[in-house]
Structure formats: C-alpha cells, structure tokens
Amino acid sequence: MLRHRHAAARTVGAVLIGITAVVGCRVVGIDAVTPVPQLLSFLPWLALPTVLGLLVALAARCRVLAGWAAVLLAVTAWYSRPYGPASTPAEGRPVAAPLRVLAANVEFGGATHELLRVIRRERPDLVFVTECDPACARTLSAAYPHRAQVAGEGSTGSLILSAHPLTSGPALPSVMGMPGAVARVAGRDVRLRLAHPMPPLPGQVAVWKRELGLLRDDAARHAHGGPLLVAGDFNATQDHAAFRAVLDAGALHDAARLAGAFRTPSWPQGAGPLPPYAQIDHVLVGGDDLSVRGARFLDVPRTDHRALLVELDLHAHR
Incomplete structure (x- = not known):
C-alpha cells in the first residue's frame, strides 16, 4: 500500500510540475516557447487534471501535494476570468x-x-x-x-x-x-x-x-x-x-x-x-x-x- 502511495505521489507531482510551468507563464505574462503557447490554449481545462491530482494527493495523504494542487487550482480559476474592460465608452449616446x-x-x-x-x-x-x-x-x-x-x-x-x-x-x-x-x-x-x-x-x-x-x-x-x-x-x-x-x-x-x-x-x-x-x-x-x-x-x-x-x-x- 505504501509503495502505491509513493507511486501515486510521484505521478501527481510530475503532472503538477507541468501544469505549474504553464500557469506560471500565464501569471508572469509570457508565452515562452513550445509547448507552452500550445498548452496555454487549454488553460481553463487544466483545472481538470489539477482537481484529479488534488483528489489523488488527498487519498495518498500527501499534504504537500494536496496544498500545491489546491493553490494551483485557485490560480487557474483566477486567470480564467474575463480579460479586458467590461464596457465601451460609447454607451448612452445617440x-x-x-x-x-x-x-x-x-x-x-x-x-x-x-x-x-x-x-x-x-x-x-x-x-x-x-x-x-x-x-x-x-x-x-x-x-x-x-x-x-x-x-x-x-x-x-x-x-x-x-x-x-x-x-x-x-x-x-x-x-x-x-x-x-x-x-x-x-x-x-x-x-x-x-x-x-x-x-x-x-x-x-x-x-x-x-x-x-x-x-x-x-x-x-x-x-x-x-x-x-x-x-x-x-x-x-x-x-x-x-x-x-x-x-x-x-x-x-x-x-x-x-x-x-x-x-x-x-x-x-x-x-x-x-x-x-x-x-x-x-x-x-x-x-x-x-x-x-x-x-x-x-x-x-x-x-x-x-x-x-x-x-x-x-x-x-x-
């Protein structure tokens, strides 16, 4: 059982490293190099493997990985919001x-x-x-x-x-x-x-x-x-x-x-x-x-x- 937990933790850690690299580029505001620009197109969808990683980390009782996944999920959600002004200055005129x-x-x-x-x-x-x-x-x-x-x-x-x-x-x-x-x-x-x-x-x-x-x-x-x-x-x-x-x-x-x-x-x-x-x-x-x-x-x-x-x-x- 312990061996299975360690294997799950290693897998989750590898996945979170990749997602963190992509989300980190979004936070810093750079497109970097392949494969980051391609993966940035998926940004909101990266929440799905992050949630799965969180669940696996919790099941494996790995608090560090669970905390990492939770923070990553919150950051991904934050940057999935609409970007840019919510209106134009033209409203209200003829x-x-x-x-x-x-x-x-x-x-x-x-x-x-x-x-x-x-x-x-x-x-x-x-x-x-x-x-x-x-x-x-x-x-x-x-x-x-x-x-x-x-x-x-x-x-x-x-x-x-x-x-x-x-x-x-x-x-x-x-x-x-x-x-x-x-x-x-x-x-x-x-x-x-x-x-x-x-x-x-x-x-x-x-x-x-x-x-x-x-x-x-x-x-x-x-x-x-x-x-x-x-x-x-x-x-x-x-x-x-x-x-x-x-x-x-x-x-x-x-x-x-x-x-x-x-x-x-x-x-x-x-x-x-x-x-x-x-x-x-x-x-x-x-x-x-x-x-x-x-x-x-x-x-x-x-x-x-x-x-x-x-x-x-x-x-x-x-």
Whole structure:
C-alpha cells in the first residue's frame, strides 16, 4: 500500500510540475516557447487534471501535494476570468447606425457555400473571411457591392466584404493575408483590419508572436482615429500574452466578452468526439463610438471554426 502511495505521489507531482510551468507563464505574462503557447490554449481545462491530482494527493495523504494542487487550482480559476474592460465608452449616446459584423474561417475555401448560406440568412453589414482562396472570393463577393482582399491560395487568402462603401488600405506584411480598409457608414469612417496571424505551431512561434505584434502596433497607431474593428482568426486566446497585448495597445474591447459569450469555444469544430475548446476567433472594437449589443457563435459545416456574429451600434459624435 505504501509503495502505491509513493507511486501515486510521484505521478501527481510530475503532472503538477507541468501544469505549474504553464500557469506560471500565464501569471508572469509570457508565452515562452513550445509547448507552452500550445498548452496555454487549454488553460481553463487544466483545472481538470489539477482537481484529479488534488483528489489523488488527498487519498495518498500527501499534504504537500494536496496544498500545491489546491493553490494551483485557485490560480487557474483566477486567470480564467474575463480579460479586458467590461464596457465601451460609447454607451448612452445617440445611435448613428447599427452594424452586424461576421468573422468566419472557411478552412481553405471548403466552407464557402455554407458561409454564403449563413450570410444570406444573417445579412451582416461587414464580413471578415479567412482562408478564402480565389474561388471563395469570387463566390462571396457576388453577395456584396464592396470588398478588400489579399488574394491567395489555401490559408493565405483573406477577404473583407461590406454593404457600405469601402476604401482598401495596405495589408500587413504577414504570411497569411491581413488586409485593411475603411468603411463609410452613416457619414463616419470605420477603420477595418482582418486578423489572421500564423498559428503557434512548433517552429512557428516566433512568427506567430511577430504577426500578433503587427496587429498590436497597427491598433495602437489608430487608437484615437475613430471607430476601429479588428476581426478574424487570431490563432490566440486571452491566455496568450501576445493577444492580450493587442487588446491593451489600442484600447480595444473583445465583443464576445462584452456580450456575455466569454470563453465560448470556436475551435476546433468537428475534431472527432471532442467539442471545441478554445476561443481563437474574435471581433475587437475600438474608439469611443462603437458599443456591443450581442454576439453569437454559429456552427458552419465543412470548416474547423465556428463563425462569430456580432451586433454593434455606431454612435454619433460627442
């Protein structure tokens, strides 16, 4: 029996060391190196093995391990809370126009026609589409009078569609397309940026950090230039320091967090028996003239991402 307790304690200790390393990076505010960025996507789910470790430690009568697991569980719960401001400064002023914004990843263009059906049903004013190849762009562009895009095959193509007049802007220098544009809505200029940095794959973590840094710097440059929308597949959750830096740099607000859809997972959809576990698709709003009325994650067949539909109000000048 004693030998079994020692074996259980060693196993629990090894598991807690790994979880502590990941949670410690979240506490310190760094993404570190592989496998930490990948494991940070699971942060709230790390509570499950921590609870199991706590129970095993208690059964093995190991007070040190039990105390360690209890502290680790409390820290994980603390950092699983919503991140960022709980409201925008635009609330309470007259509404110039409502805006419906849709962000969707069509997985190498495979879900193009399924997304088109969603667009016809939901009628968004602005659509941000990632992994949209030329055939996808031709199909979806027929539904809107205005577009801005980075043409590319596979995952590199990106498309912004608009029911409002649109002026294309420069794309960010990234591996996958991140176009920019300005939409003219109710006499106001709304600055748009599609987000699609590289995922934090082993060997690509430095590229992922750099491209999230490009989004951060771009948001900071336009932080005081009027309404701002940054939307798409960020390949990052709020537990990644590089994503939190994007929120912090330009006073951006996470629409899903404001609408009560905090931590609603958007990826990976259709990955066997497992449900989605990470919210990596985001619509971020900035400026003093946009407020969030609601957000819904929509299932779209033939893609590994859920789409995000956000309802906004564009407010009049002060």
